[in-house]
Amino acid sequence: MLRYGLRRIAGILPTLLVIITASFFIIRLAPGGPFQQEQTLPPAVRVNLDRAYGLDQPLPLQYLRYLRGLAHGDFGPSFKLRDFTVAELIAQGLPVSAALGLSAMLLSIFVGVPLGAAAALRRHRPADHTVTGFTVVAMALPAFVVGPLLALIFGVYLHWLPVAGWESPFPRYLVLPAVTLALPVIAYIARLTRASLLEVLRANFVRTARARGLGPWRVLWRHALAPTLLPVVSYLGPAIAFVVTGSLVVETVFGLPGTGRFLVQGAINRDYSLVMGMVIVYGTLLLGLNLLVDLLYGWLDPRVRHE
Amino acid sequence: MSDAAVPAGELSRGLWREAGRRLSRNRLAVSAGIVIALITLLAVAGPALSPYAYDSIDWQNLAVPPLSAASHWLGTDRLGRDLFVRTLAGVRISLLISLLATAISLVIGVLWGAIAGYAGGRTDALMMRFVDVLYSLPYLFIVIILTTVFSRGSLPMLYVAIGAVGWLTIARMVRAQTLALKRREFIEAARATGLTPTAILIRHVIPNLIGPVAVYATLTIPQMILYEGFLSFLGLGVQEPLASLGSLINDGAQEMQSAPWMLLIPAAFLIVLLLCFTLVGDALRDALDPRER
Numbered sequence: 001m002l003r004y005g006l007r008r009i010a011g012i013l014p015t016l017l018v019i020i021t022a023s024f025f026i027i028r029l030a031p032g033g034p035f036q037q038e039q040t041l042p043p044a045v046r047v048n049l050d051r052a053y054g055l056d057q058p059l060p061l062q063y064l065r066y067l068r069g070l071a072h073g074d075f076g077p078s079f080k081l082r083d084f085t086v087a088e089l090i091a092q093g094l095p096v097s098a099a100l101g102l103s104a105m106l107l108s109i110f111v112g113v114p115l116g117a118a119a120a121l122r123r124h125r126p127a128d129h130t131v132t133g134f135t136v137v138a139m140a141l142p143a144f145v146v147g148p149l150l151a152l153i154f155g156v157y158l159h160w161l162p163v164a165g166w167e168s169p170f171p172r173y174l175v176l177p178a179v180t181l182a183l184p185v186i187a188y189i190a191r192l193t194r195a196s197l198l199e200v201l202r203a204n205f206v207r208t209a210r211a212r213g214l215g216p217w218r219v220l221w222r223h224a225l226a227p228t229l230l231p232v233v234s235y236l237g238p239a240i241a242f243v244v245t246g247s248l249v250v251e252t253v254f255g256l257p258g259t260g261r262f263l264v265q266g267a268i269n270r271d272y273s274l275v276m277g278m279v280i281v282y283g284t285l286l287l288g289l290n291l292l293v294d295l296l297y298g299w300l301d302p303r304v305r306h307e
Numbered sequence: 308m309s310d311a312a313v314p315a316g317e318l319s320r321g322l323w324r325e326a327g328r329r330l331s332r333n334r335l336a337v338s339a340g341i342v343i344a345l346i347t348l349l350a351v352a353g354p355a356l357s358p359y360a361y362d363s364i365d366w367q368n369l370a371v372p373p374l375s376a377a378s379h380w381l382g383t384d385r386l387g388r389d390l391f392v393r394t395l396a397g398v399r400i401s402l403l404i405s406l407l408a409t410a411i412s413l414v415i416g417v418l419w420g421a422i423a424g425y426a427g428g429r430t431d432a433l434m435m436r437f438v439d440v441l442y443s444l445p446y447l448f449i450v451i452i453l454t455t456v457f458s459r460g461s462l463p464m465l466y467v468a469i470g471a472v473g474w475l476t477i478a479r480m481v482r483a484q485t486l487a488l489k490r491r492e493f494i495e496a497a498r499a500t501g502l503t504p505t506a507i508l509i510r511h512v513i514p515n516l517i518g519p520v521a522v523y524a525t526l527t528i529p530q531m532i533l534y535e536g537f538l539s540f541l542g543l544g545v546q547e548p549l550a551s552l553g554s555l556i557n558d559g560a561q562e563m564q565s566a567p568w569m570l571l572i573p574a575a576f577l578i579v580l581l582l583c584f585t586l587v588g589d590a591l592r593d594a595l596d597p598r599e600r
Contacts, residue, residue, distance in 0.1 A: 018440070023452055140585045142533050144540040144553065145574050148560035152571075156564055163563070245448065252541060253560065264541050267451050279448065 005295055012287045019283045020070070020276070024063055027272055053079065066276070075280070076273040080266075086277035089262055094281070096166065097258035100250065101243050103178040108185035108239065113232065115186065116193025117220075123198065131190055138187035143246050147180040147253035164255040177254045181246050185239050189232055197228045230301055237293045241286055323518070326594040336590030339583035346580060350398040359389035361396040362548035370566050382568050384558065388548075394573050397550040398580070404466050404551070405531035409524055411470030412531075416477025417520060421512050423478070424485025425504065435482065442475050450538060465544055469534045477523060484516050522591050529584035536577060552577045 041049070050056045054065060069076055075086035084092075119131035154176060155163030166173050200206060201224060209223045210216075248260035259278060266274035331337060354361065358378055365379070365387040373382040373390075381391040423434040441449070453468040488494060489512075497507050536553030538544035545551040550558075552573050559570030 026452055136585065137582065140529070140581045141578060142536060142581075144537060144556060145577055148556065148563060148570050149574060151560075152563050152567055156567070249537060249540065263451065264543070268542060275452070279452070282448065 004298075005291075008291050008294070012284075012291065015287060016280070016283055020067075020280060021063070023279045024066065024276060025059070027275060028059055028062070053077070070280070075277040078266075078271055078274045080269045080271040080274070086273050089274065090259060090277055090281055093257060093259035093262055096256055097247055097251065097260060099170075099174060100177055100181065100247055100256060100258060101240075103174055104181040104185070104243050104247075105236075105240070107178055107182040108189055108243075109232075111182070112186040112189025113193050113229070116190035117197055117228070119190065119194045120197035120201070121220075128194075131194070135187035135191050138183045141184075143180050143184075143249045144253060146183060147176070147250060150176050150180055151254070164253070166256050173254075173256070177250045177256060180253070181243060181250045184246075185242060188235065188239070192231045192235055193228060196231045197224065200224045200228045203227075226300065230297070233293065233297050233300055236296075237290045240289045240293070244282055244286060326591075329594040330590055333590045333594070336587050339586040339590075342579065343583045343587065346398060346576070346583075347402060350395045350402060353395040354392045354399075357389055357392045359392050361392050361550060362388065364388060370562070370569075372566070373568050373572070381572050382566075384569055385562060385566070390569065390572055393550045394552075394555060394576055397552045397555045397573060398576055400462075400545060400549065400551040401532050401535055401553070401577075401580075404462065404469065404535045404545075405528050407466040408470035408473060408531040408535070409527045411466060412473035412477055412527065413520065413524055414474075415471070416474035417481050417513060417516060419474065420478040420481025420483075421485050421508055421516065424482035425489060425508055425512060427486075427489075431482070435479075438475050438478050441472070450534065451543065462545070462549075465535065465538065469531055469538070473527060473531060473534075477520065477527075480519060480523060481516055484519060485512055488512055488515055518595070522588075522595055525584070525591050526588040529581050529588065532577075532581065532584070552580075 047056070054062055057065075066076065073087065075090065077085050078089060081089065115131055119128045122128050151163045154161045161175050162173050206219060206224055209219045214222075247258065248264055250256070251258040251260040252264060259281060262274055263278035263282070265271070266278060357380070359365065365383060367387075368379055368383050369387045370385045371379055371383050373380065375382070379389050379391070381389075381394065383389055384393065419434060419438070423431045426434075449472045450468050453464075453471065494507060494511055497511050502510070532552075535544060535551060536556070539551045539553030540557045542554075542557070545554050547554075555573035556570060556577065559566075559568075559573060562569045
């Protein structure tokens, strides 16, 4: 298990290098640049700017320089947000994004699983139909529709929660974004749990447990829960990817100062180093979290053997 | 379809008739299909009913609510542009981009999957490994990176960028189907008559893939509407004065406090469209799923 984990961690590095290299060259080969959208600069200023940021050198050289910087934890300066380095921007945005992502994931699991389990235990009754209907709607609607609508209802009309922004007390500002981000994941997890629990309840070992005279809650908690959760755990990888990309929209909708907004702004402004930095941060996060999910799966299901 | 493919063709025709029957019995899906047709019709013909163009500015009626000013049935936005016309123009662009993006992903996906599956061996491994790598990256990242490459706001860029990453699932599915088809007698017969692999692919393999691919395409369209809306919402997609549902929702969200209708109208259209496409797609999948029988 430990060796497997180490090998997987070692496997992340080449993947990350491929991602970095591919995005570096794709972004650089594109026409236009960070200094081209402003009013035409005097040529001398352009030359000096290009030299200051190393843009006058041949591309492979720039690439090597960038990699050397990365090895020292240096993501370079931001081209557009002049007073900041990319590393500073990441350090600024990451806690907000992490808080958003984490609360969305927790919400998804701790609402989705009970919801699905309730639907399975009340199969073909109104509660089941309500949950199924909710999952259809929640999975079909995107965050950029749900977010503004929730803000309109709970912020503008009911005044329960702030419409947007990020001030202390922070948790108040996190509720709507986290719910918006979590809704489709809650729905998907509820569906998975419902289907999986229905199947597990038909299994022989559950019948045996019942035959031994165990109460329904004990059967559910001690015997049915772990196998029910296996498909949910294997969905966590895609769920994390969904939450990470979804946070781009949600941060824009609710004006949260997280890393997602930097990626979008960087793409709009052609801020090369900012986009690169964000791609690296998100790539590392996704690869690392997926590895974590795989290890968790192996721990939950003893039948999975890591060779 | 050529003679050699007739057995499979006949079989699938029976399957389709059966599926069509079951689909027409699903009243929810049928009404969803009718709603989609109506919205499409409205998007095509609707703007002609209004005296305004999608980008014409009416200085006398800035940000008026629905049904309050003459002939601005759904009100206007902050610049006095008619929301009825703008929303329908947005629906039109959203549908157009999603259809073209779906078509692009179908072409790439079917060719890629069919070639990989039919060629087999090292070619197959290499081609599918490429798909795996792209698959492991989040879809929207690739789209965002692609949008930085192309000049912002050009429509062809949008459907290429969205379509270029939508083909992965199709390629996988087509490859699996091709692997199964490859071992069938009529392919063997075609090979025995001396047809070249290209001819076999085009005349025998691909026509037999149409069924599952068509179903998947229906499920892909709402995805594409979503991705287009997502990009336009972020300001990376359709640019002013053009409108898509995503950019209208973004504009509306800015004015939410003073003019909620500017958010609610395009949001309602998008919600109805997405739900209807999802219902039809699910029903189609259920109708063709042999396990349900």
